[in-house]
Amino acid sequence: MTAKTDISEISQKVREGVRLSQADARHLWLNASDAELKALASQVRSRFHEPNVATYLIMRIINYTNVCVAKCDYCAFYRLPKAKDAYLLPNEAIFAKIDEILGLGGDLVAFNGGFNPNLKVDYYADLFSQIRSRYGNKIEFYAMTVVELLYVAQVSGLSVSQALSILKEAGVRWVTGGGAEILTDSFRLRHSPQKYTTAEYYAAQRAILDAGLNTTATMVIGFDETLDERLEHLETLRQFQDKLQAETERELFSFLLWTYKPYETDLGGQEISPNEYLRHLALCRIYLDNIRHVRTSVLTQNANALTGLAYGANDFDIPWEDEVTEKAGAIIERDINRILGYAREAGFEPKLRPCAQNSQLNPGALTGIHF
Numbered sequence: 001m002t003a004k005t006d007i008s009e010i011s012q013k014v015r016e017g018v019r020l021s022q023a024d025a026r027h028l029w030l031n032a033s034d035a036e037l038k039a040l041a042s043q044v045r046s047r048f049h050e051p052n053v054a055t056y057l058i059m060r061i062i063n064y065t066n067v068c069v070a071k072c073d074y075c076a077f078y079r080l081p082k083a084k085d086a087y088l089l090p091n092e093a094i095f096a097k098i099d100e101i102l103g104l105g106g107d108l109v110a111f112n113g114g115f116n117p118n119l120k121v122d123y124y125a126d127l128f129s130q131i132r133s134r135y136g137n138k139i140e141f142y143a144m145t146v147v148e149l150l151y152v153a154q155v156s157g158l159s160v161s162q163a164l165s166i167l168k169e170a171g172v173r174w175v176t177g178g179g180a181e182i183l184t185d186s187f188r189l190r191h192s193p194q195k196y197t198t199a200e201y202y203a204a205q206r207a208i209l210d211a212g213l214n215t216t217a218t219m220v221i222g223f224d225e226t227l228d229e230r231l232e233h234l235e236t237l238r239q240f241q242d243k244l245q246a247e248t249e250r251e252l253f254s255f256l257l258w259t260y261k262p263y264e265t266d267l268g269g270q271e272i273s274p275n276e277y278l279r280h281l282a283l284c285r286i287y288l289d290n291i292r293h294v295r296t297s298v299l300t301q302n303a304n305a306l307t308g309l310a311y312g313a314n315d316f317d318i319p320w321e322d323e324v325t326e327k328a329g330a331i332i333e334r335d336i337n338r339i340l341g342y343a344r345e346a347g348f349e350p351k352l353r354p355c356a357q358n359s360q361l362n363p364g365a366l367t368g369i370h371f
């Protein structure tokens with residue numbers, strides 16, 4: 001059987017809504033043309049979303065501390081606790097950043113720091129309850145990533161569920177799936193051995209959802225991961241979402257794909273090509289048939305991210321700041337109209353997705369573009 005015949009059989013499976021195997025995904029990755037991947041990804045996208053419409057939100061990442069003891073070799077951001085340029089932002093500086101994003105028409109901030117051994121759960125509970133009492137529902141915030149949650153619980157001498165209950169009481173509604181990078185133990189042992197195992201990561205995600213909070217899925221490509229590792233990540237993620245959907249009323253809200261920036265890191269290397277990003281984005285949309293929202297990364301891909309809307313993505317952030325990726329070479333485009341123009345050039349009408357006022361709802365239960 002030729003590669004072309006195989007691709008038409010796999011395309012038929014996608015058309016009929018038959019789930020792809022890892023062998024199918026591998027075959028598509030190695031043999032499908034860009035046009036074939038694009039068409040298949042758009043077909044799966046259209047099961048969930050209006051064609052030619054994309055949603056976006058205006059947000060910033062607040063890097064409230066750069067102190068981290070995890071020492072991942074792909075990170076240019078962290079500083080060890082005694083470093084001269086280690087910092088912890090005062091709360092007033094955090095509020096000023098929230099005020100600025102509100103002034104720009106945004107309504108979301110995402111907190112991302114590191115494994116700071118001096119910050120226990122009380123620090124976070126105090127900060128987040130101050131934000132809720134100051135801003136109410138005008139702003140939504142992603143409180144931390146899954147791996148930061150694991151670390152905060154650990155240094156506070158609590159279980160993940162106990163930490164979540166304190167954070168929820170302080171007004172937290174979201175903990176994002178950040179810290180996933182490539183979800184295989186082989187990858188994590190090579191590059192981030194302190195950043196918890198795949199099993200610990202998924203167990204914490206389940207605890208977040210069981211606590212009534214929302215979470216997301218992420219994946220970062222472009223390190224030295226193998227195709228097998230990429231496919232294993234997608235497979236375990238799809239299985240995790242299957243189990244959630246079978247056992248609970250909850251699910252992972254979205255999947256975000258972004259890319260490694262190699263500058264100033266110990267790992268180094270080269271960035272992957274824009275085309276490789278688009279091909280993998282399409283493969284993710286096709287393979288993750290149980291995740292409604294696939295998000296493309298303006299932060300790491302700039303204009304190319306909007307081309308990603310034609311490769312299966314339906315949603316994007318317009319980010320104002322992220323020191324983690326900027327330290328490693330990301331250049332943030334801050335002209336909002338220009339970014340929206342890229343989406344239109346790609347054939348999609350961008351619609352602002354309100355985050356704050358809708359976030360009390362369980363977004364997994366909502367349909368269409370009104371999430």
Ligand code: SF4
Nearest residue numbers: 068070071072075114
């Ligand atoms: S990637 Fe995150 S966890 Fe790893 S060293 Fe950097 S800040 Fe720390």
